[in-house]
Amino acid sequence: MSLQRMTRGSGAGCNKMAEIMFWEAVRRAHDEELANDPMVLVMGEDVGVVGGTYKATLGLYDKYGEDRVIDTPISENGFTGLGIGASFVGVRPIIEIMSVNFAWLAMDQIFNTAAKVRYMSGGQLEAPVVIRSPGGTAHQLGSQHSARMEKVFMGIAGLRVATPSNPRQAYGLLKSAVRCNDPVIIYEHELMYNMKGEVPEQEYFHPLEGSEIVRPGRDVTLFGYNISVHWCLQAADLLSSHHGIEAEVIDLYALSPLDRAGIRDSVTRTHRAVIVEEAEPMVGVGAEVMAIINEECFFELDAAPVRVSALNMPIPYNHSLEKAVLPDANDVVEAVRGMFGV
Amino acid sequence: MKVADKKRLLREMLFARRFEERCYESYVERNIGGFLHLYSGEEACAHGVLEAADFDNDYVITSYRDHIHAIKWGADPRKVMAELYAKETGVSKGRGGSMHLFDVNNRFMGGYALVGGPFPLAAGIAKAIQMKRGKEISICFLGDAANNQGTFHESLNMAKLWNLPVLYVCENNLYGIGTRIDRSTAVVDQYKRVSAYNIPSAQEDGQDVEKVYKAATKAIKHVRSGKGPYFLELMTYRYRGHSMSDSNAYRARAEERMWSKRDPIIMLRDRLIENGQLTKKEYTEMDTEILDQIENEVIAYANESPEPHVSEVGRYVLAENDPWVRGGVQ
Numbered sequence: 001m002s003l004q005r006m007t008r009g010s011g012a013g014c015n016k017m018a019e020i021m022f023w024e025a026v027r028r029a030h031d032e033e034l035a036n037d038p039m040v041l042v043m044g045e046d047v048g049v050v051g052g053t054y055k056a057t058l059g060l061y062d063k064y065g066e067d068r069v070i071d072t073p074i075s076e077n078g079f080t081g082l083g084i085g086a087s088f089v090g091v092r093p094i095i096e097i098m099s100v101n102f103a104w105l106a107m108d109q110i111f112n113t114a115a116k117v118r119y120m121s122g123g124q125l126e127a128p129v130v131i132r133s134p135g136g137t138a139h140q141l142g143s144q145h146s147a148r149m150e151k152v153f154m155g156i157a158g159l160r161v162a163t164p165s166n167p168r169q170a171y172g173l174l175k176s177a178v179r180c181n182d183p184v185i186i187y188e189h190e191l192m193y194n195m196k197g198e199v200p201e202q203e204y205f206h207p208l209e210g211s212e213i214v215r216p217g218r219d220v221t222l223f224g225y226n227i228s229v230h231w232c233l234q235a236a237d238l239l240s241s242h243h244g245i246e247a248e249v250i251d252l253y254a255l256s257p258l259d260r261a262g263i264r265d266s267v268t269r270t271h272r273a274v275i276v277e278e279a280e281p282m283v284g285v286g287a288e289v290m291a292i293i294n295e296e297c298f299f300e301l302d303a304a305p306v307r308v309s310a311l312n313m314p315i316p317y318n319h320s321l322e323k324a325v326l327p328d329a330n331d332v333v334e335a336v337r338g339m340f341g342v
Numbered sequence: 343m344k345v346a347d348k349k350r351l352l353r354e355m356l357f358a359r360r361f362e363e364r365c366y367e368s369y370v371e372r373n374i375g376g377f378l379h380l381y382s383g384e385e386a387c388a389h390g391v392l393e394a395a396d397f398d399n400d401y402v403i404t405s406y407r408d409h410i411h412a413i414k415w416g417a418d419p420r421k422v423m424a425e426l427y428a429k430e431t432g433v434s435k436g437r438g439g440s441m442h443l444f445d446v447n448n449r450f451m452g453g454y455a456l457v458g459g460p461f462p463l464a465a466g467i468a469k470a471i472q473m474k475r476g477k478e479i480s481i482c483f484l485g486d487a488a489n490n491q492g493t494f495h496e497s498l499n500m501a502k503l504w505n506l507p508v509l510y511v512c513e514n515n516l517y518g519i520g521t522r523i524d525r526s527t528a529v530v531d532q533y534k535r536v537s538a539y540n541i542p543s544a545q546e547d548g549q550d551v552e553k554v555y556k557a558a559t560k561a562i563k564h565v566r567s568g569k570g571p572y573f574l575e576l577m578t579y580r581y582r583g584h585s586m587s588d589s590n591a592y593r594a595r596a597e598e599r600m601w602s603k604r605d606p607i608i609m610l611r612d613r614l615i616e617n618g619q620l621t622k623k624e625y626t627e628m629d630t631e632i633l634d635q636i637e638n639e640v641i642a643y644a645n646e647s648p649e650p651h652v653s654e655v656g657r658y659v660l661a662e663n664d665p666w667v668r669g670g671v672q
Binding site: 039072073075078079081083087088089112118123124172179180204205206208 | 465
């Protein structure tokens with residue numbers, strides 16, 4: 001069954017909407033979940049007194065106290081493991097890893113414990129933790145603060161991976177992730193915290209599986225997630241106005257499990273696919289979506305699918321070099337033009 | 343400790359020894375696969391510490407050398423053996439194996455195969471206890487070599503920072519796989535290392551179950567009273583190699599002979615006999631009973647149990663029918 005849905009209307013129901021910033025949406029989800037369940041806690045570097053590097057927990061330390069909004073030492077593997085251990089016995093931790101680059105240090109506990117404990121205990125134990133982390137390539141942060149780690153998390157059975165492309169998803173995905181009994185990685189893009197968008201005023205839970213059609217179209221499907229959804233939308237407008245090509249844009253907010261049926265349904269409509277990812281191409285979202293297309297609907301294709309990715313190299317500091325490594329909307333337009341020979 | 347309790351502990355430790363030695367045979371017979379880490383020689387550590395703990399409330403977590411901790415904390419030995427035999431009736435339904443025994447109903451929170459992995463998990467369990475204002479404690483058993491992992495330092499720091507009710511028990515068997523402690527570790531006395539985190543600690547003879555019990559009673563009293571973590575180092579020795587794939591060629595035979603004279607079971611047995619509290623005949627009968635029990639109940643159960651259905655291979659990867667996956671829609 002496909003959980004694919006149209007963004008406008010259906011995903012958010014008919015509730016009244018409020019326009020807020022992405023960070024405010026994340027903060028609101030934290031606040032509501034802390035208020036809802038005394039066993040929910042937030043932990044991470046600077047989430048307490050400071051209120052989070054991106055203000056995701058602003059004011060919550062004063063509201064819920066230091067035992068539930070916990071400033072941790074800079075010990076990523078240690079505090080992630082501590083959160084996982086607490087989740088074994090009824091606590092529901094939201095663990096913030098300040099930058100996804102640091103999640104490599106916590107990979108032992110994420111990979112070896114959280115993802116595997118349900119299986120290796122024969123279903124006796126589960127690790128209902130949320131691990132939130134800002135990532136992606138922001139401006140000139142250099143090689144060690146520009147990681148795009150979605151492909152790493154996606155490759156681990158036993159985890160769910162979600163990544164919001166707007167404030168509504170940022171709010172609703174976190175709400176569902178806190179209540180879900182699986183370990184959920186929520187990967188937020190660092191350049192999106194000040195983005196504004198509509199969020200339902202009523203409580204809203206976003207599904208952790210599925211995909212969203214953010215722009216319907218008949219000629220080609222552009223698959224994106226978090227920031228690349230916006231590149232796809234820009235490209236779709238340019239393709240429509242300059243070339244008369246109507247692109248469908250699919251938001252893969254759930255990276256694991258991927259929405260196989262949604263991918264199949266869209267490619268069956270458009271017969272062409274371009275996958276747009278901020279990460280390097282190797283072993284990534286593009287490769288995975290292409291494999292799904294091959295497996296699900298190869299004979300629907302009118303052209304070989306194309307991926308638009310970053311170059312396979314560390315991220316440079318120099319602005320021009322950094323820009324040269326990363327894809328953008330123009331690269332998406334060029335990829336589609338190449339596909340149509342226009 | 344009462345005489346009856348000492349005799350029960352003797353029986354439990356002898357059972358543990360016979361159980362582990364039978365595992366060795368089963369491994370050679372190829373009824374047990376994968377890795378197998380035996381506890382022979384270290385029995386007084388788990389038994390002495392856990393005898394002092396609250397069986398109905400405390401949590402226990404440990405490494406891959408976990409059979410005896412699981413059994414002492416209430417796991418049915420038949421189901422432990424069935425797990426080693428990869429059967430559906432095993433404590434972890436045949437999905438875990440020797441290194442991943444779990445018995446969550448008895449608060450045995452698992453055996454973990456990454457050296458040092460349980461340090462933060464134990465602190466997390468303690469954090470949960472603290473949030474619930476419980477009187478129970480979290481007890482973590484790990485070997486000396488785990489103390490060279492970052493998780494040791496990260497977890498001790500947080501445990502003391504937040505005064506978490508966790509007891510760390512270091513079973514110091516002097517070797518990290520095949521490397522002797524003084525060749526891997528700058529400070530060989532492990533109890534000294536935790537002073538950097540202002541955590542009280544003690545070093546005790548891990549071969550004498552009565553001494554272990556006494557030291558653990560003190561340690562547990564400290565942790566349960568809300569004063570924060572405690573670190574107990576027990577000096578012990580494993581008779582077998584690190585695992586079954588270990589040739590055990592790195593240890594001097596003289597060293598092994600020296601430790602075999604300090605066998606935890608023999609020491610307790612002889613003390614009871616000297617004090618007129620046990621006869622040699624009683625001991626021999628006890629041993630025969632245990633061997634029969636292991637063969638007729640434990641091994642028979644493991645042998646006769648069914649394997650998991652291959653059709654169920656995909657269960658337990660993710661939660662089943664979790665409504666929040668659909669945004670709360672049932």
